[in-house]
Every structure is written in C-alpha cells, then in structure tokens.
Amino acid sequence: MRDGAAIQDQIPDNHCFGCGPQNDHGLQIKSYWRGENESVCEFTPLPHHCAGPTRYLNGGIIATVIDCHTICTAIADGYRQAGRDTGTGNKIWYATGKLEVQYRAPAEIDEPVELTAKILERTERKTVLSCELKSAGRLCATANVVAVRVPDNW
Numbered sequence: 001m002r003d004g005a006a007i008q009d010q011i012p013d014n015h016c017f018g019c020g021p022q023n024d025h026g027l028q029i030k031s032y033w034r035g036e037n038e039s040v041c042e043f044t045p046l047p048h049h050c051a052g053p054t055r056y057l058n059g060g061i062i063a064t065v066i067d068c069h070t071i072c073t074a075i076a077d078g079y080r081q082a083g084r085d086t087g088t089g090n091k092i093w094y095a096t097g098k099l100e101v102q103y104r105a106p107a108e109i110d111e112p113v114e115l116t117a118k119i120l121e122r123t124e125r126k127t128v129l130s131c132e133l134k135s136a137g138r139l140c141a142t143a144n145v146v147a148v149r150v151p152d153n154w
C-alpha cells in the first residue's frame with residue numbers, strides 16, 4: 001500500500017544520481033508515502049549493479065538507494081511540516097549528514113529490493129530516519145540516517 005504520486009516526481013530540479021528524474025544515467029528510484037511517518041520504495045537492480053559475484057547487489061548501490069529514499073522522504077516531510085504540497089513555493093532541500101548502513105545479508109541481483117523508511121525525529125534543522133532494505137523477503141540491510149536542512153539554493 002502506498003499513498004499518492006512518487007515523491008521524486010514532485011521535487012523540482014533534481015539531478016541526483018540515485019533519485020533524480022533529470023539524470024538519464026541515474027537509478028531514478030521512486031518513493032511513496034505510506035501513512036504519516038513511513039515511506040516505501042521498490043528498486044529493481046540491473047545486472048551491472050552487481051558486487052564481485054554477479055548474483056549479488058553492490059553495497060554502494062544499496063547505500064545509494066537508502067540515502068536517496070530517506071533524504072527524499074525528509075524533503076517531502078519538510079514540505080508537509082510547512083503545510084505545503086511537495087515542490088510548491090520556496091525549495092526545501094535536505095542533505096545527508098550521516099548515513100550508517102549495516103549489511104546483514106546479501107541482496108539478490110535478480111530480485112527487486114524493498115525499502116521502508118521511518119521518521120524517528122524531526123527538528124527545524126534535521127530529520128532522523130531509519131531504513132530497512134529487503135530482498136526476496138529477507139532483511140539485507142538496515143540504516144540510520146541524519147538528513148540536515150540546507151539552504152534552498154544548495
């Protein structure tokens with residue numbers, strides 16, 4: 001279950017490698033709200049996203065999709081807290097201050113990965129989130145992320 005349009009399709013001028021619709025060479029992940037403080041994302045790896053063994057997903061790609069899913073969630077939440085639809089009015093940007101990933105099991109390259117992010121804490125200056133990444137129903141990575149509000153011209 002997910003709510004509304006993809007968060008990334010509402011954030012303007014996003015050229016990010018992991019989540020920018022404007023980046024033709026990027027991963028172009030899509031995240032969706034699921035309720036007030038939770039968001040979900042499904043990403044289907046391509047064969048060249050592999051680790052050393054071709055059957056497993058590369059750890060940097062795992063970190064990137066977690067980074068982008070959580071930071072885009074913080075951005076959309078920033079708009080919500082401001083009482084605005086995502087992408088309307090002055091831009092709201094967050095950057096990754098901290099990204100701590102624990103790799104618990106390998107993720108299969110030929111299975112989609114499912115991410116669930118939760119907002120744990122928010123202040124005017126930062127949002128703290130957790131994230132889980134599953135592959136074929138197995139918990140493969142968990143993460144703690146600090147998203148820090150940066151100026152709208154960042």
Ligand SMILES: CCCCCCCC(=O)SCCNC(=O)CCNC(=O)[C@H](O)C(C)(C)COP(=O)(O)OP(=O)(O)OC[C@H]1O[C@@H](n2cnc3c(N)ncnc32)[C@H](O)[C@@H]1OP(=O)(O)O
Nearest residue numbers: 011014016067068071072095096097098125126146148150
């Ligand atoms: C739509 C676009 C989506 C993009 C998705 C991908 C996101 C990215 O990858 S962004 C690129 C990678 N990140 C960066 O380049 C950021 C580089 N770092 C910076 O610019 C700065 O260090 C920055 C903005 C993170 C923090 O700036 P700084 O002036 O230190 O912030 P500061 O005012 O001290 O801290 C604000 C709050 O954040 C907390 N914080 C800042 N850095 C960290 C950290 N590394 N760990 C934990 N907490 C932190 C502080 O403790 C403070 O919390 P509190 O208000 O409770 O005291």
